[in-house]
Amino acid sequence: MAKIVLMYHDLYIQSxxxxxxxxxxxxxxxxxVDEFEKQVKAVVDYCREHIEIxxxxxxxxxxxxxxxxxxxxxxKYGLKGIxxxxxxxxxxxxxxxSAQLQELSDRGHHIGSHAHSHKPLTTLSENEITxxxxxxxxxxxxxxxxxxxxxxxxxxxxSIVRKKALEAGINKLYTxxxxxxxxxxxxxxxxxxxxxxxxMTSTDVIAIISNKHHRNKILLKWRLLSLTKNxxxxxxxxxxxxxxxxx
Numbered sequence: 001m002a003k004i005v006l007m008y009h010d011l012y013i014q015s016x017x018x019x020x021x022x023x024x025x026x027x028x029x030x031x032x033v034d035e036f037e038k039q040v041k042a043v044v045d046y047c048r049e050h051i052e053i054x055x056x057x058x059x060x061x062x063x064x065x066x067x068x069x070x071x072x073x074x075x076k077y078g079l080k081g082i083x084x085x086x087x088x089x090x091x092x093x094x095x096x097x098s099a100q101l102q103e104l105s106d107r108g109h110h111i112g113s114h115a116h117s118h119k120p121l122t123t124l125s126e127n128e129i130t131x132x133x134x135x136x137x138x139x140x141x142x143x144x145x146x147x148x149x150x151x152x153x154x155x156x157x158x159s160i161v162r163k164k165a166l167e168a169g170i171n172k173l174y175t176x177x178x179x180x181x182x183x184x185x186x187x188x189x190x191x192x193x194x195x196x197x198x199x200m201t202s203t204d205v206i207a208i209i210s211n212k213h214h215r216n217k218i219l220l221k222w223r224l225l226s227l228t229k230n231x232x233x234x235x236x237x238x239x240x241x242x243x244x245x246x247x
Contacts, residue, residue: 004180004209005056006043007151007193011036011069016198019094020063021118030198033069037076042202044077046209055209058082058174058193060114060151062089067100071109084114084151084174087139105143113137113150113170120156129161133168147171151193162190178218194218 009029010020016030031039043055057074059066062085074081083104089095096104105111113136115121121129137148148170152161155176162185165173172189179192194208194215207214 001052001054002180003054003056003182003191004215005058005174005191005193006205006208007174007176007195008036008057008059008070009061010063011065013069019065019068020061022094026061028198029195031196031200033065033073035201036070037073038202039196039200039205040073040077040079042206043209044079046206050210053209056082058084058151060084060086060153061118062086062095062114064094064096064100066096067104071104071107074109075107080109082110082112082149082174084112084149085136085140086114086116086118086153087136088117090139101140101143110145110149111140111143112172112174113140113148115150115153118153120154121152121161122156122158126160126164129164130168133165133170137168137170149174152176159185162188178215178222180215 008031009026010016010018011031011033012018013033016027020026020030040057047053047055057079059070059081062083066081066083070081085096085101090101091097101111113133115132116135116139117132119132121132124132133150136150140148149172150165150170151174157175162173166186166188170188172191173185174191174193176195177192178194181192183190196205208218
């Protein structure tokens with residue numbers, strides 16, 4: 001069975017200002033709620049006809065739309081989401097409160113760590129990386145099971161980030177690498193994910209889950225872009241969106 005993991009961020013009704021981080025980079029990932037439902041329905045319909053495909057819906061950051069918009073749509077189609085929380089923002093405006101996290105968990109969705117502060121982990125010292133994981137895990141423990149999963153903020157990771165995640169008690173790690181291949185880091189499974197950008201449609205999402213050649217093309221683009229990340233600097237995010245928004 002092929003497992004394909006999709007990565008979402010915030011949903012919105014009229015404006016990206018309704019939930020989550022409020023910066024240029026964040027707005028590139030915000031999806032209008034009606035379009036999101038079209039994507040979910042298309043995936044469910046496709047998987048019903050192709051039982052060899054499993055699709056997981058994951059969400060990063062911790063915006064309030066996780067509970068108000070994403071969870072009800074997933075539940076409508078018999079699905080549960082994996083919601084990764086940047087725990088420094090719990091109980092702050094536009095992000096989930098403790099009570100909302102509890103409700104999300106009680107409704108059967110999985111709560112995971114998106115580190116604590118959402119800082120790029122590769123820019124931090126080893127002690128700071130440890131604190132990012134440990135602080136976040138301590139704050140999500142009331143809302144999760146003994147199996148603790150995490151996703152990496154900003155997609156910035158290396159062997160030290162993985163090692164510190166493992167030492168902190170994380171059982172599953174999700175990256176931003178667009179691949180279906182599951183790797184293992186000292187026994188800890190490491191999953192790749194396919195980012196869904198603003199402007200993508202259900203057709204784009206189905207192309208990801210239905211076409212191996214298309215997925216290979218996305219991975220090649222990602223590898224080429226990663227090689228130039230340091231050179232591009234502030235232009236990196238803009239070029240990334242141009243490359244991946246329409247695959």
